[in-house]
Amino acid sequence: MxxxxxxxxxxxxxxxxxxxxxxxxxxxxxxxxxxxxxxxxxxxxxxxxxKEKLNSNFTMELPKVEHEYTSRLDGTKKLLLALQDGNLIECVIMKYNHGNSICVSTQVGCRMGCKFCASTIDGRVRDLTAGEILLQVIVGQKVLGERISNIVLMGSGEPFDNYDNVIKFLKIVNADYGLNIGQRHITLSTCGIVPKIIDFADEDMQITLAISLHSTTDDRRKEIMPIANKYSIKEILDACKYYIDKTGRRVSFEYSLVKEVNDSLEDAKSLGKLLKGILCHVNLIPINEIKENSYKKTDSEEVKIFAKILKEYGVETTVRREMGSDINAACGQLRRSYMETQK
CATH class of the missing domain: 1.10.150 (DNA polymerase; domain 1)
Structure with a gap:
């Protein structure tokens, strides 16, 4: 139903x-x-x-909170939610001085195959509907007992691989009859599906677009992100420039730092040269280590040096604050570990 x-x-x-x-x-x-x-x-x-007609045609059932975890380090909450069909998804609620943020999933699993991400290991099961994405926010508010004012679509799944449902969700959650969360308080992250970046620019929304870049060369990007076999970095940057021209919004580039893979001084200089002059911001992300691969986190001092080099090229840079590290708060970790215990 x-x-x-x-x-x-x-x-x-x-x-x-x-x-x-x-x-x-x-x-x-x-x-x-x-x-x-x-x-x-x-x-x-x-x-x-x-009421009888509504009962006969619709359900208004919320996802069931299968497990709720709260970080002792920073209060971050991670929810494992069971959908009507029994599939499991995750969302993460983070408390900041500027308000409460939620990171939502857009698919059950993911088929993009990024090597450092736990949510893609077992592939994509199915897309989430617009309502299933929305209900993560609603359930999150009920659990928190407070309003959520910021949304990031960075959980399990590739938002642009579920384009129509994601766009519909964005319109509902922004509507004054819905949760009325402003578009400028929403960030959508993609691994770089070029045609959808262009389509998204034409939607004329004021939503922050974040691109998972993670490398400055196509060859190395192909090693960690299979999508790079289809779209080159140049094609992605050209699409981003189109987005900037259409919306006037800066693009955020996510760069996950992996020790001795993409975190050298030369990598930092290469990234600075690549993005210099583009209306953008770089979000450096020390990776969450997962047992399914051997990738290690870059040392904190090396992260600072990497950020300093980018700033010298005039590229605005921040280092993402690690949150919920004691509760498997990275994408797909909780769902995967829970499913393993149920086998």
Whole structure:
């Protein structure tokens, strides 16, 4: 049965019309969805006949919190959520001075094959619907007991491999009838699917685009990111420049530092030369070590030197603060370890 959270307001209006109900009822239903109710029967201002139709056609079931982990280091929460079909996904809630952020998944698993990521090891199971992405935020707010004001689409899955559902989610979560989270408070991360970067630019949204770059040469990028066999770094940068021209927004480049793989002084200089003059920001990410590969984290002092070199090239750079390291907060780690214990 379809989850009603998958519907936009316009889609619900159309359903009302097709079911011979007044259009204004759709707004009433939508308003109830963001209150603390558990079923359609709790929607007090709806007629009984409409509630019966809603019960017959939709569910408003939330994902079940299978496990909740809270970091003793920084308060980061990681939720393992069970969907209606039994599949498991993860989301991570991070508390900052500027507000609460949530990192959501867009697919069950992932088929991009990036070597340093746990979520792609068993491949992609299926795409998440717009409602299933949205419900991670709603459940996160209920668990936290506070509003979430920032969203990053950096969890399991490649957002542009689930393009239509992701765009629909972005429109719902931004809508004043939805969670009303501003587009400038949302970041979408992609491994670099060039045609979708261009499509996304044409959507004319004010969402921050983040590109998982992780290397300055195509040959080395191919070793750690299979998508590099299809799209070159030049093609990705050209698409990013198109995005910048269309939206006026700077692009964020994510660069996961792997010890003795892509973290040398020459790598830093090469990255500085590559991005110099582009309206962008680099987010350096010391990798989360996982048992499925031998990659090691770059030493903190070497990370600082890498960042210093980039800044000397005029490239704005930050080092991502490591959060939730004691609760397997990296993409796919919790789902994978839980599934192994259930075998």
């Amino acid at each position: 379809k989850n009603i959270y998958d519907l936009t307001l316009d889609e619900l209006k159309l359903w009302m019309k097709e079911n011979k109900e007044s259009e204004f009822r759709s707004k009433q239903v939508i308003e109830w969805l963001y209150k603390d109710i558990k079923n359609f029967d709790d929607m007090k201002n709806l007629p009984k006949a409409l």
